[in-house]
Amino acid sequence: MSKWPETISMDAFRETWVLEGEPLWQRVFETHRDKMQIKSPQVALGNLEKIFNSTFRLANSKGFQAMSLRDLSRETGISMGGLYAYIGSKDDLASAIEEVLRKAIDDVMSDEAVLRLSPVNRLKAILYGDIFMNEIMLPWYYFCYLEAKGLSREQREAAMRMELKFDERLLDTFKAGVATGLFKADRLELLAANTTAMLQQWYLKRWKFGLMGVRTEEYAAYVFDTTLHSLHYHEA
Amino acid sequence: MSKWPETISMDAFRETWVLEGEPLWQRVFETHRDKMQIKSPQVALGNLEKIFNSTFRLANSKGFQAMSLRDLSRETGISMGGLYAYIGSKDDLASAIEEVLRKAIDDVMSDEAVLRLSPVNRLKAILYGDIFMNEIMLPWYYFCYLEAKGLSREQREAAMRMELKFDERLLDTFKAGVATGLFKADRLELLAANTTAMLQQWYLKRWKFGLMGVRTEEYAAYVFDTTLHSLHYHEA
DNA sequence: GTCTATATACGGATAGAC
DNA sequence: GTCTATCCGTATATAGAC
Numbered sequence: 001m002s003k004w005p006e007t008i009s010m011d012a013f014r015e016t017w018v019l020e021g022e023p024l025w026q027r028v029f030e031t032h033r034d035k036m037q038i039k040s041p042q043v044a045l046g047n048l049e050k051i052f053n054s055t056f057r058l059a060n061s062k063g064f065q066a067m068s069l070r071d072l073s074r075e076t077g078i079s080m081g082g083l084y085a086y087i088g089s090k091d092d093l094a095s096a097i098e099e100v101l102r103k104a105i106d107d108v109m110s111d112e113a114v115l116r117l118s119p120v121n122r123l124k125a126i127l128y129g130d131i132f133m134n135e136i137m138l139p140w141y142y143f144c145y146l147e148a149k150g151l152s153r154e155q156r157e158a159a160m161r162m163e164l165k166f167d168e169r170l171l172d173t174f175k176a177g178v179a180t181g182l183f184k185a186d187r188l189e190l191l192a193a194n195t196t197a198m199l200q201q202w203y204l205k206r207w208k209f210g211l212m213g214v215r216t217e218e219y220a221a222y223v224f225d226t227t228l229h230s231l232h233y234h235e236a
Numbered sequence: 237m238s239k240w241p242e243t244i245s246m247d248a249f250r251e252t253w254v255l256e257g258e259p260l261w262q263r264v265f266e267t268h269r270d271k272m273q274i275k276s277p278q279v280a281l282g283n284l285e286k287i288f289n290s291t292f293r294l295a296n297s298k299g300f301q302a303m304s305l306r307d308l309s310r311e312t313g314i315s316m317g318g319l320y321a322y323i324g325s326k327d328d329l330a331s332a333i334e335e336v337l338r339k340a341i342d343d344v345m346s347d348e349a350v351l352r353l354s355p356v357n358r359l360k361a362i363l364y365g366d367i368f369m370n371e372i373m374l375p376w377y378y379f380c381y382l383e384a385k386g387l388s389r390e391q392r393e394a395a396m397r398m399e400l401k402f403d404e405r406l407l408d409t410f411k412a413g414v415a416t417g418l419f420k421a422d423r424l425e426l427l428a429a430n431t432t433a434m435l436q437q438w439y440l441k442r443w444k445f446g447l448m449g450v451r452t453e454e455y456a457a458y459v460f461d462t463t464l465h466s467l468h469y470h471e472a
Numbered sequence: 473g474t475c476t477a478t479a480t481a482c483g484g485a486t487a488g489a490c
Numbered sequence: 491g492t493c494t495a496t497c498c499g500t501a502t503a504t505a506g507a508c
Binding site for chain 4: 474475477478483490
């Protein structure tokens with residue numbers, strides 16, 4: 001019983017995993033509960049949304065360290081004292097962002113249904129899935145990438161482990177294809193690393209893709225085709 | 237009269253452009269002169285080296301914003317007052333780093349000799365040259381990429397323009413090859429963007445290449461081969 | 473040219489009223 | 491549950507001695 005949709009499309013992905021809107025803030029509420037003084041979800045959800053989104057805006061323009069909690073207070077319309085009912089400290093806020101994203105990625109990645117797909121379809125599911133997720137949770141990815149140095153050592157290492165795990169996932173898929181004679185390439189490890197890099201571009205170089213007028217599914221298709229080509233794959 | 241060496245190797249590149257050691261700190265001294273109270277290069281060069289290298293170390297571990305000038309004072313062994321004889325302000329320091337790197341890149345990129353090479357050799361010169369430069373000035377690149385948000389709007393925009401210019405440079409090379417029938421590919425613009433991304437990995441993902449045991453020239457060769465393959469190039 | 477000592481402000485965090 | 495007022499440490503930056 002896979003959670004993976006039959007058709008690989010942005011809409012199907014959205015419906016399957018539900019990583020935005022109220023369910024997202026529910027997730028945040030759950031993971032962040034112990035750091036908050038607020039008990040009622042009714043009250044909390046809206047304010048969490050304001051706090052996290054404002055943090056993304058401010059961190060994006062001046063950086064998280066440079067952003068003061070007074071800035072955040074102004075941007076959210078919540079007083080300094082009010083903010084502290086939702087966060088234990090400024091560092092906790094950054095920490096929570098990393099934690100929420102990591103859990104979300106873990107959820108999607110631990111779905112083992114993709115492993116039962118043929119190498120080509122598995123590759124497609126992984127690449128498209130990752131780009132759709134980048135698209136939906138863009139500010140979370142962007143924050144975690146660029147503010148990584150502000151996180152604790154444990155969290156930085158967790159992020160690196162996640163990336164290596166993702167590379168491994170790609171590598172295994174490549175190898176599965178090589179084993180059945182579908183794919184052929186040397187330096188598979190480097191190919192995996194650079195495929196990951198291409199995917200990360202989708203949130204890191206948004207300004208460039210904006211200028212070029214490239215859309216999400218178009219980019220996913222490009223990455224997929226390019227990777228297949230590097231694997232010397234030719235459709236039967 | 238090109239400055240480009242006949243043989244494309246790390247050593248040849250090093251000798252040609254001289255972007256490290258005393259000549260580098262000379263460059264820093266020149267560009268940064270107006271912000272400093274110190275007149276004598278004799279005295280300044282050594283201290284500039286200490287200040288910039290310590291800044292890279294500290295910014296690399298905790299981020300530039302999070303690093304205090306007291307940290308920098310401790311790390312360099314220069315007193316607070318002493319530091320201010322070398323920098324106008326903390327922001328000036330970040331600004332100077334961006335400026336020095338941008339000028340260095342400009343120097344190397346404005347060498348028009350590569351334009352006279354055949355498409356394949358030109359591509360090789362650009363890719364290898366960029367990676368060698370990333371290798372030599374690694375901390376400068378890394379700093380400018382990850383601390384970009386702390387720079388002025390002008391500097392951020394200059395950095396984006398530089399990247400677009402580099403993409404253009406690749407794109408022109410691809411097109412030259414297509415025109416002569418050597419290369420064949422669609423989505424050349426995306427290919428250029430992702431080639432740039434692959435190159436940037438060399439300073440962004442040093443930890444990963446370290447784990448994998450990949451060396452500079454090996455990576456350059458990989459990027460070159462991969463790009464040629466994407467361009468459907470086959471040696472005669 | 474380099475240091476110590478200090479001015480000044482701003483940031484994170486909390487107490488306590490409502 | 492949210493606000494205002496305030497504490498206190500630390501940061502940038504400078505003045506002035508040596």
